[in-house]
Amino acid sequence: MGKKTKIAICLLVIFLISSFVWFNFVFLNINGQRFEEALTSAGKDSDVIIVFNSGGWGTVPFSKAFDFNPIISEAEKIIESRNHKVSVVEYYRTEDSFFAKVASLRDVLFNFPDSSKVFSERIEEFLKANPNDKVILAGLSNGAAFVDASMADLKNEDNSVLAIELGAPFWKKNVKGENILALNNQADILANGELGHLAFDLIRSPFVWAYYNITGNHISMTEALHVEGHDYSWPEVKTQLTEFLDARL
16 A cells, blocks of 8 residues: 555545544534524424424525425414414534535434434423423434434423424334324335435436536536435325324324
8 A cells, every 4th residue: 555545544534533523522512502592492482393304414494495395384384273383493414514514424324323312302401491382303305314313312202292204215213103204205216215226316416417517507416316206295295294283283
């Protein structure tokens, strides 16, 4: 092994270790505090709090989550029509930078053991201070996997915490419970674990990304990786989601 190769490997290891340390000891604490403050603020005016978890890396704000925002907005209207006051609180699973995304990889790969614990503790603290409130954890795709992992940590919260999980990847924990609504499209190759189709989409995505960017239609790598069937719309989930909310609220 040449000297340059050894230096490159050492730098990569240092980068990975420093990113993981930052994520666990800096980001999770700061992010948890911000989330706690947002929950407390929302609890002053609302008795139902929807905690929004976007898909992907979990960095997309509610206002720009065009895939999940419409569904949550409609759910919000239904809850309000049942004489509840609702607030939507965003939860970010990491920051929107290369360093931060790499830093969150270990947590993602091992099904969020650290971030879901910090998240769940904040939820529990909020409910102790607001025992009459309900919290709805809503997640799409990777956000649904995070919600599922968090529900495993919140088993003692009975009916105070509900979960809406759409299109969770096939490798998630798959926690069962009456307070969990997990919906997957039959055509969703990610949710149903169709590995051959997934491999094809992964291999194709860099070429799709390159083509669009070369032709001036700039897209992100996430947009280039369009997983077949991994799309959810309000008309598709309206009936089940409405019934779930009516039964649990």
